[in-house]
Amino acid sequence: MTQIPTTPLQPKPAYPKEKVQQEHYPQYPGSEIPERLIEDALARNIEIIEKGLKLAGRQVHLPGVGRIDILAYDQQGTPVIIEVKRGTADNSTLTQLLAYMSRIEEIESKRTRGIIVAENFTRKLTQAAKPPSNIKLIKIITKNHKSEIKEAT
Numbered sequence: 001m002t003q004i005p006t007t008p009l010q011p012k013p014a015y016p017k018e019k020v021q022q023e024h025y026p027q028y029p030g031s032e033i034p035e036r037l038i039e040d041a042l043a044r045n046i047e048i049i050e051k052g053l054k055l056a057g058r059q060v061h062l063p064g065v066g067r068i069d070i071l072a073y074d075q076q077g078t079p080v081i082i083e084v085k086r087g088t089a090d091n092s093t094l095t096q097l098l099a100y101m102s103r104i105e106e107i108e109s110k111r112t113r114g115i116i117v118a119e120n121f122t123r124k125l126t127q128a129a130k131p132p133s134n135i136k137l138i139k140i141i142t143k144n145h146k147s148e149i150k151e152a153t
Contacts, residue, residue, distance in 0.1 A: 035086040038140060039069050042084065042117060046072055049115060049138060053080060065103045066096065079104050079112045089118035089137075094125055097135065 039058065046053045052075035060068040070082035081104060083089075083097045093116055101112040116129070117138040129135040 033086070035084055038086060038117070039084045042082070043070055046070070049082065049117070050074065050080070050136075062100060062103045065099050068100050068104075071104075074113070078110065079108055080115060081112060082115045082117060085116065085118040087118065088120040088122060089116050089125055090122045091124055091128075093118070094128055094135070101134075 046055045053072040056071045060071045068081050069084045072080045081100045097114045101114050104112050114135045129137050
């Protein structure tokens with residue numbers, strides 16, 4: 001079974017040179033941090049997801065498709081669509097992300113990449129995101145009043 005790496009708002013020790021960041025939130029019942037706050041933290045610290053990312057927008061409306069949680073561009077100018085899920089991401093998350101990616105490819109006439117940030121991933125989603133897929137999984141760990149992110153490739 002493939003181990004899914006994690007990218008906390010604190011990267012896994014396997015990447016010792018990366019800057020470690022933590023976001024602190026008020027305590028919530030059951031220690032659950034709302035998805036909106038996770039998205040806020042990621043948008044403010046976009047490079048923790050991937051070095052060189054530049055934030056382009058949040059809650060970007062695509063008529064007939066939905067709202068992209070976070071739209072960014074990598075160092076090569078490739079659009080990167082980031083879908084944030086609290087809890088476990090599954091096939092419906094992948095379908096949603098692929099719809100956003102397809103629409104952005106139509107608009108910009110260039111290939112896109114997708115990143116799903118979640119606390120966990122179903123086995124099918126993990127399998128679907130393996131190379132040569134242009135989808136990356138990032139596992140976020142939320143506990144008490146802080147969030148951590150670790151890359152899950």
